Amino acid sequence: MDSVTPTELSVGKVAKRAGVSVQTVHFYEEKGLIHSARNSGNQRRYHGNVLRRIAVVKSAQRLGISLNEIAEVFAKLPKHKSLSTAQWQQMSLSWRKQLQARIDRLTQLRDQLDTCIGCGCLSIKSCKLRNPGDEAANKGPGAVFLQQ
Incomplete structure (x- = not known):
């Protein structure tokens, strides 16, 4: 049996600790959001930093940011390192702008909805x-x- 270093996690361990399914871990890897290496038994092993990346993915998705948009940002980051404070700030700033634009559009929609209710689109x-x-x-x- 292969020994696992403390920073290497099996797919099951990653799924359990991240609160997602094994299929979700595999899906995120297919999308390039997280990365693994293979051990001598050809099993996937993940660095501990994938837990933080998965947390960022889940949080960003909850904000309405698409997986493609998340992948674009992650592609600019080192694969096997945790995010630095500066990297996190840069990423959150770009998403903040997107979210503000969405909030502005929704606010405009809300404010114009009253005039629409009675028109019946006639x-x-x-x-x-x-x-x-x-x-x-x-x-x-x-x-x-x-x-x-």
């Missing part, structure tokens, strides 16, 4: 949600939204 020309600034008029007559 006046698509003046609908600020579906057709802001009457953008559909530039696309010609007819049901241009159905053509998309």
